[in-house]
């Protein structure tokens with residue numbers, strides 16, 4: 001069976017390369033574990049655009065708070081944490097690399113500790129405002145940007161918006177398989193708990209909760225492979241982009 005792993009993604013059909021898509025801005029939103037980053041990277045690659053993972057930006061802020069021992073519930077500490085902070089992302093050869101004050105921290109962002117802190121800092125208005133500008137600069141000149149509030153808040157004028165969804169059980173399975181493939185010792189039950197907790201936090205927060213934009217194209221990926229999702233998106237883009 002084909003899983004949700006980048007290893008299984010060769011042989012796409014019907015894709016464009018560079019050209020008229022050069023400055024296209026594509027938003028991909030959806031809940032945790034649905035496979036947004038995987039899909040965004042592949043779509044970007046096929047279209048010759050930059051891929052942006054906004055979750056990794058929140059994770060980089062979280063890592064900064066953890067390293068400095070800052071409490072995200074204390075506004076003075078939040079302001080201290082955001083002062084002189086520089087977060088950036090590069091997309092080269094199909095890889096997204098995230099930088100914290102110039103240091104490449106990509107390999108440190110996928111831990112449970114950073115994940116927990118990321119969902120706490122993501123609920124803070126000041127952090128979201130700080131990253132708004134970073135995200136918009138990253139999208140300049142064309143990009144495939146994935147996150148939770150890209151089509152609603154960050155890039156409401158994006159050329160095409162997608163909302164990827166899947167059942168909680170399927171998303172937990174994908175998360176479990178991804179972490180196992182990366183060598184993490186995690187059980188399916190842990191992955192399920194993680195996805196459920198993040199769903200609650202992402203949807204229940206007051207600032208920019210996970211919400212589908214009215215003009216987003218909804219794709220239920222529960223029974224689809226990565227290839228099918230990417231091909232569906234490329235097909236839709238061919239139809240809707242003049």
Ligand code: DC
Nearest residue numbers: 054055056058118119122147148149
């Ligand atoms: O997609 P991810 O799991 O890497 O995201 C990390 C956290 O950041 C997660 O709690 C959701 C939050 N996030 C957000 O609030 N808005 C975004 N645009 C992207 C991520």
